[in-house]
Amino acid sequence: MENQLAWVQAACSRILRPVVRLALAMGLKHPHLEELLRDLLLDEARRLWRAEGVKEPNISQLSVATGLNRKAVTAKVREPNDHLASTDVSAAAKTFTMWLQVVSDNPEDRRLPIVGDGDIQSFEKLARQGSRGNLHHRAILDELVRLNMVTEDDGYAELKAEGFVPSGDLQSMLAFLGDNSRDHLLAAVSNILGNRPPLLERAVYAGGVTMQDCEDIHEIVRERWSGLHHELTAQMTRAVESADPGASGRIRVGIYTYYEDAKGTPGATESKS
CATH class of the missing domain: 1.10.10 (Arc Repressor Mutant, subunit A)
Structure with a gap:
């Protein structure tokens, strides 16, 4: 159990590093992140209890699930604010x-x-x-x-653009960052928890290559995605148009590429000849 907690903590650290990078770059400080984490802990704890058949969990149940003391739970029993449009x-x-x-x-x-x-x-x-x-x-x-x-x-x-990437609007960009990253991570978390058939969530990695190689590979991915994007859009459009009025399913399909010169970054190793 102790090892499992350490593994999960290490995974959360990797996931949260980009979030912390964004937060610091945009001016969020520890109090903002602490409030955000408490709200999310309580919101997810309510979801877990409701999944167990509890209509509305009480203060004690939320405290046990989150590790927050009763005073903190009492002060924070509210829905988290979301200032970004979906x-x-x-x-x-x-x-x-x-x-x-x-x-x-x-x-x-x-x-x-x-x-x-x-x-x-x-x-x-x-x-x-x-x-x-x-x-x-x-x-x-x-x-x-x-x-x-x-x-x-x-x-x-x-x-003028080849994809809906609203680079001129910070609020819209942050909304897309939140929604796209959330669903990517939800797929990965679902696969870890194993509470449904595995979802597609794959990546390939190469290290020790030149930055030019990285740029060339990035361009290949862009070209392939363009064709797949049109195919998926057509299929999704047909699905929406033919769905019954009460249909509640949702699906998001995405792709990402990230590359950098890893020399000097945390955890990177320097290759010397």
Whole structure:
């Protein structure tokens, strides 16, 4: 048991290092992280107790599960605050993704009239599909222009980006970081806990290579992902359109590449000839 706790602690340390790096870079201090961790401990403890059939765990049960004293639990029994919008419901993201899919079939549709009649493809039609008619196309276009992903000129809209990565909006970037990283880790944690059939969660690694090799490999991954992205988008679009109104399943498929010059980084070994 002691070894298992040490293993889990070491794994959590590796997972949290990038989180701490982000926190310090953006100005979060120990009190902010301590409050965040307490809120998450209590929220997850409630989930565990409810999974055991307890409708609403009491203070003692939460204290035992988290290791927090009763006073701390009493002061923190509330839902954690989340100041980031969920990326799952972004009409702009859905419209943009649908547009990419259209362009994969017909590259000339990278530039579209904002409004169009009859069977003419237009941004208005894409936005109506992407928002299911809940938002005006003008609002979606303004958002994509603000994010520097689409340009507007003389009644036409044109794609500028190859993926929905809102680099001009810190709040949106942080929302995507949170959602994408959460689901990646949820897949890995689910596989460790073994409470369902294994989910796809794989990576390949190479060390002792040149930075140029790293960049070349990165480019290969980008190219392959582009094709898979379009295929997945088409399949997901069909699934959403054919699903029953009460369907509650969700799926996120992602890919990542990270590389760096590891010389001098914690845990790296220096190769000498």
